Amino acid sequence: MPRQFTPKVVTANALLEGDVIYLTADDRWSRDLAEAEVLTDEAVADLRLLDASSRHAEAVGAYLADVRLKAGVPQPTHFREEFRRTGPSNYFHGKQAAR
Amino acid sequence: MYRYNDFDRAFLAERNRQFRTQVERRIQGALTEDEFRPLRLMNGVYLQLHAYMLRVAIPYGTLRSAQMRQLALLAEKWDKGYGHFTTRQNIQYNWPKLNEIPDMLEALAEVDLHSIQTSGNTIRNVTADHFAGAAADEIADPRPVAELIRQWSTDHPEFQFLPRKFKIAVSGAPNDRAVLKSHDIAVEIVERDGEQGYRIFVGGGLGRTPMLAREVRAFLPRADLLPYLEAIVSVYNQLGRRDNKFKARIKITLHENGLETIRDRIEERFTVYKAQFGGIDQQVLAEIETHFAPPAFRDASTGTFEAAYGNDPVFRSWVDTNIAAHRRADHAIVSISLKAHGKTPGDASAAQMRVMADLAETWGYDELRISHEQNVILPHVPKDVLPQLYQALKTAGLGTANIGLVSDIIACPGMDYCTLATARSIPIAQQIATRFDQLKLEHEIGDLKIKISGCINACGHHHVGHIGILGLDRAGVENYQVTLGGDGTQTASIGTRAGPGFSADEIVPAIERLVLGYLDLREGPEETFLAAYRRLGAAPFKALLYPEAREKAA
Numbered sequence: 001m002p003r004q005f006t007p008k009v010v011t012a013n014a015l016l017e018g019d020v021i022y023l024t025a026d027d028r029w030s031r032d033l034a035e036a037e038v039l040t041d042e043a044v045a046d047l048r049l050l051d052a053s054s055r056h057a058e059a060v061g062a063y064l065a066d067v068r069l070k071a072g073v074p075q076p077t078h079f080r081e082e083f084r085r086t087g088p089s090n091y092f093h094g095k096q097a098a099r
Numbered sequence: 100m101y102r103y104n105d106f107d108r109a110f111l112a113e114r115n116r117q118f119r120t121q122v123e124r125r126i127q128g129a130l131t132e133d134e135f136r137p138l139r140l141m142n143g144v145y146l147q148l149h150a151y152m153l154r155v156a157i158p159y160g161t162l163r164s165a166q167m168r169q170l171a172l173l174a175e176k177w178d179k180g181y182g183h184f185t186t187r188q189n190i191q192y193n194w195p196k197l198n199e200i201p202d203m204l205e206a207l208a209e210v211d212l213h214s215i216q217t218s219g220n221t222i223r224n225v226t227a228d229h230f231a232g233a234a235a236d237e238i239a240d241p242r243p244v245a246e247l248i249r250q251w252s253t254d255h256p257e258f259q260f261l262p263r264k265f266k267i268a269v270s271g272a273p274n275d276r277a278v279l280k281s282h283d284i285a286v287e288i289v290e291r292d293g294e295q296g297y298r299i300f301v302g303g304g305l306g307r308t309p310m311l312a313r314e315v316r317a318f319l320p321r322a323d324l325l326p327y328l329e330a331i332v333s334v335y336n337q338l339g340r341r342d343n344k345f346k347a348r349i350k351i352t353l354h355e356n357g358l359e360t361i362r363d364r365i366e367e368r369f370t371v372y373k374a375q376f377g378g379i380d381q382q383v384l385a386e387i388e389t390h391f392a393p394p395a396f397r398d399a400s401t402g403t404f405e406a407a408y409g410n411d412p413v414f415r416s417w418v419d420t421n422i423a424a425h426r427r428a429d430h431a432i433v434s435i436s437l438k439a440h441g442k443t444p445g446d447a448s449a450a451q452m453r454v455m456a457d458l459a460e461t462w463g464y465d466e467l468r469i470s471h472e473q474n475v476i477l478p479h480v481p482k483d484v485l486p487q488l489y490q491a492l493k494t495a496g497l498g499t500a501n502i503g504l505v506s507d508i509i510a511c512p513g514m515d516y517c518t519l520a521t522a523r524s525i526p527i528a529q530q531i532a533t534r535f536d537q538l539k540l541e542h543e544i545g546d547l548k549i550k551i552s553g554c555i556n557a558c559g560h561h562h563v564g565h566i567g568i569l570g571l572d573r574a575g576v577e578n579y580q581v582t583l584g585g586d587g588t589q590t591a592s593i594g595t596r597a598g599p600g601f602s603a604d605e606i607v608p609a610i611e612r613l614v615l616g617y618l619d620l621r622e623g624p625e626e627t628f629l630a631a632y633r634r635l636g637a638a639p640f641k642a643l644l645y646p647e648a649r650e651k652a653a
Contacts (some may be wrong), residue, residue, distance in 0.1 A: 015126065018150035018159035033576035060146055078575055080514060083523075084148055084495050090443045090525045093194070094149040095181055 002052035007067050007099060008045050010052045011075055011084070012059035019097065020084045021059060032096065033085045038067060040072050052061050100163050100466065101390045103211040110254070111208045114215060118142045119201035126198060141221075141259075143198055143214025147516050153192045153200055155207060156215040159227035159269070164456035167467055169210040171452035177203050181454070182439060184445040186509055186560055188226045189217055193516055213423045215253060220261045222252035222332070226265035228270040229470035232393060234430050234480035235397075235424040239288045239295055241271035243388045244324065247380065248286075250387075257334055262339030265332065267306075267473035278471060278587040279303070280311040281563060283349045289501055291318050301331055301361070302353035303467055305557035307594045310350040315362050316609045320457040323373065325380040329367035334361060352511040394464035398442040399429040399481030406484040414489055416542065417500035422485070425478075425629070431485060433463075434470070435492060436499040436507065440536040444510045444528050445473030454495040462488055466625045470508055471560075474502065493653035503540045505549060505614060506532035507561055513553025513570060514577075520576040522552035522570025522603075526549055530607045535614070548628045550585070553644060563587035565629045566610065567594045581613075583640055584632045597641050598648075609644050618641035 008044040010023035022036035029034060039045035052062040065081050067074035076082040085086055087094020103111070118138070120423055137146075140409040143154040154219060154540040155170070162170075170190055174182045177199050177376055178192045185380065195203060209604075215270075216223055225245045232240040246268055252258065258265070263650045270277040271288040279285035285300040319327055335349045340355060353361050407414050423432040435455060438444050447455070455475055459467045462484045468476040480488060501507045513524030528551055535541045535640030550564030561567030567582035578600040585594030601609050614628070620639055621631045632640060644650075 011320070013146055013150075020149060042236075056131045057126070060132050079577060080148075080572075083514055088525075089148055089350055089523060090515055090529065091179070 003040040004099060005017070005040070005045070006077075007069060007074070008039045008065050009033065009062040010039070010045075010048050010062055011036070011065045011081075012052060012062035015056075015058055015060055018060075023062075027040075029052075031098065033067075036074055038069065039064070061093050100161060101158075101387060103240075105164050107211070108208070111213055111215075114142070114213070114254075115201065115208055116233070117203045118204065121534065122197060122201055123359065123631075125582050137219070140218040141215065142204070143217035144197075145218060145518075147193070147518055149516070150194045151197055151200065152516065153195050155190050155192070155212060155215050156224035157188050157190060157212070157250050159225055159242050160229050160471075161231070161233065161242060162467040162469065164460040164467065166210045166212055167452050167459070168214070169206060169458035169476075171449040171456070173203055173206060174452065175449040176206075180500050181446050182446045183443070183512065184447065184469050184473050184475070186471050186473060186558055187224055187290075188229075188257055189473055190469070191512070193512075202358060202532040209397075218264075219259075220265075222248075222255065222258055222261075222265045222267060225249050225252070226266070226277060226471060228272055228283075229274075229468045229472075229476050230276060230423060230432055230478060231271065231468070232391065232466075233425055233430075234272050234276075234467045235276075235426050236274050237272045237426065239271045240391055242287070242385060243391050244286060244297075246326065246387045247325065247331060247384050254522070257506060258336065259285065259613055261332070261351075262341050263344070265335070266310050267328075273585075273589065275589040275591070276470075278560065278563060278591075280591040281305050281560070281587065282312060283311075283335075284328065284567040285312050286324070286328075289318065291542070291606045292634055294320075297324055297334045299331075300367075302350040304348050304350040305560060305562045306348070307345060307555045307557075308350065309346075309557065310354065311591050311593065312313070313353065315358070322378070322381055323369070326372035326376045327365070327369050329372045329376075330365045333337070333368055333372075334364045338364070345598050347587070350517070352593075368564070394466070394479060396427055396430060396464075396479065397481060399483045401482045402481055403431055404482040404485050411486075413500075414486060417489055417498060418485070418506060420500045420542070421502045425480075430481055431440070431480050431482055433480045433485070433488065434502045435475040435477065435497050436501050437474050437497075438501055438507050438532065439499045440501075440506055441495060441529050441533045443525050444508050451495055451497055454497065456649070458491055459486060466571040472507065485549060501541060503548070504543050504544050505547045506534045507548075509530060509548075509550040509564070510530055511554075511558035512554050513559075514549075518551060519556060520570070521555070521572040522579065523569075524551040524555050524570055524637055527603070527606060528581065529611055533609055534611060534628075538611075540615075540618075543624070544618065544628070545624060547614065548587075549610070551556075558586060561585070562593045564590065564594060565627075565632070566613065568606065568610075570599060573600065577603045579603065581606075581609065581644060583637055584629065586629060595637060597637065597644050601643075612638060613643045614648070616640070
């Protein structure tokens with residue numbers, strides 16, 4: 001049996017700042033994971049990733065990242081994605097400072 | 100110190116102009132990322148986890164104060180107020196914006212600096228002994244040769260698309276402070292029958308397949324250096340594997356083809372190139388050498404230094420760890436630690452960079468060096484100013500007395516910044532340093548090199564740490580493997596993995612058990628951790644790391 005598709009979001013880095021960004025359901029790029037469109041259907045996810053990858057004047061290196069839902073809000077499942085949405089641990093820089 | 104001529108300046112201005120238009124086209128959407136990526140990498144621009152990163156080469160780790168001040172300016176104007184000195188004598192800026200990087204490169208060009216070939220499958224920044232030109236044990240200053248190699252390798256038309264990146268290091272002293280044997284090519288200046296020449300090593304590298312470089316020539320005459328290097332790189336360019344990234348470094352080429360085959364092919368190419376070079380390289384070298392004439396050393400009395408050393412225990416402690424022997428008895432080599440306990444190894448703020456630049460200009464003949472151990476060196480300091488210098492450093496948060504001790508840790512940026520990382524390195528370094536500072540034992544522990552990498556690529560040199568720590572991702576959790584017995588000096592060895600990894604919570608207590616246990620194992624304070632390990636073998640050290648296993652076996 002094929003492995004069950006787990007929920008995902010499309011994420012990338014912004015072209016100018018390199019900042020971590022997430023694709024929203026209304027086709028915006030958000031800096032906030034909570035605003036990301038959660039994709040639960042593999043076929044849809046592949047299409048959304050294709051769309052995102054074609055927006056090369058806005059975003060770099062788009063890929064699908066696993067999330068789990070907590071009270072309907074996407075959360076990272078891997079520590080790498082947790083660091084991406086937070087910033088480095090040695091300075092209060094990056095996203096944690098922008099909040 | 101080398102200063103650019105009109106040719107260098109024109110070349111760099113043209114490269115920067117090209118890159119500016121490439122960035123513009125990328126932002127306008129005329130270039131895709133796939134098209135732009137190789138162009139930005141050729142200019143040292145990476146995209147990391149949270150932002151772009153600009154890696155600036157500090158050729159053979161040598162800076163003058165005006166250059167250090169410009170590095171401070173970049174940190175302040177286009178970054179978040181600091182820069183990160185790396186294990187390859189580079190500086191990295193972690194937060195530049197893509198559209199501002201061309202301005203940063205122009206600012207660097209004003210002081211003869213650039214970021215060309217700090218990435219990509221090219222010959223990278225040429226590194227050297229950070230005590231070059233100052234060390235008491237030196238046969239010759241390695242920097243003229245390093246500069247010659249820099250000029251030869253920069254934009255070398257045949258070597259822009261090598262099978263993989265290529266690193267060259269140069270040293271002019273019998274004590275290896277440049278980790279020669281971890282480089283693709285190492286050039287060691289040696290003397291035979293009163294004549295200087297080069298001992299050449301090939302095929303070193305850390306990463307997933309760590310190997311020590313092997314000697315291909317015991318004595319290469321001075322005049323043959325560039326044609327011989329050209330021969331090595333061209334043999335690699337032809338034989339190196341392009342089908343598998345993990346087997347593409349020259350260490351694998353050497354391993355698969357055998358030392359004899361590679362040596363024969365190098366010699367064969369060498370005879371061709373030797374004729375082609377026709378001695379022009381030696382004319383260039385002679386010109387370069389004039390730039391590296393030693394400063395006009397002044398005579399210094401050592402009385403005030405000796406009085407302060409006798410009376411002030413804090414100053415004495417700093418001198419004992421951070422001062423190395425200069426070629427003149429009335430001067431000293433000062434290592435400035437960028438490893439304040441609990442801080443990020445290798446980071447300096449713009450203000451600290453300016454302090455170091457000022458001190459170099461006022462008291463140090465305008466010279467600074469960056470070490471692969473992520474510290475800054477003032478290579479020439481008259482001994483009579485050492486007490487004042489120490490006070491100035493202390494005020495700037497640069498007075499940490501820990502060079503070569505347990506808290507002088509090399510750490511790569513790890514998963515706090517790097518896209519390749521599998522775990523974080525910086526917090527582990529911070530915690531180890533903080534812990535041993537609390538224990539107040541590091542001076543008693545003595546010489547001990549801990550090196551931490553956040554992935555198998557080993558930017559943190561963990562394989563040559565007396566204690567190496569490698570951060571991995573084990574089933575979605577950070578996990579840290581320990582290697583023991585590595586050595587990056589003239590007695591080089593690759594460390595051996597001690598056993599199963601430790602969680603992020605367990606690794607610092609494990610290192611503490613290991614180091615405190617060593618104190619009981621050593622024959623006396625003069626027996627270093629590495630010496631004790633070599634005498635006793637791995638078993639007693641493994642027992643310290645894994646007490647449960649010992650209990651089970653009992």
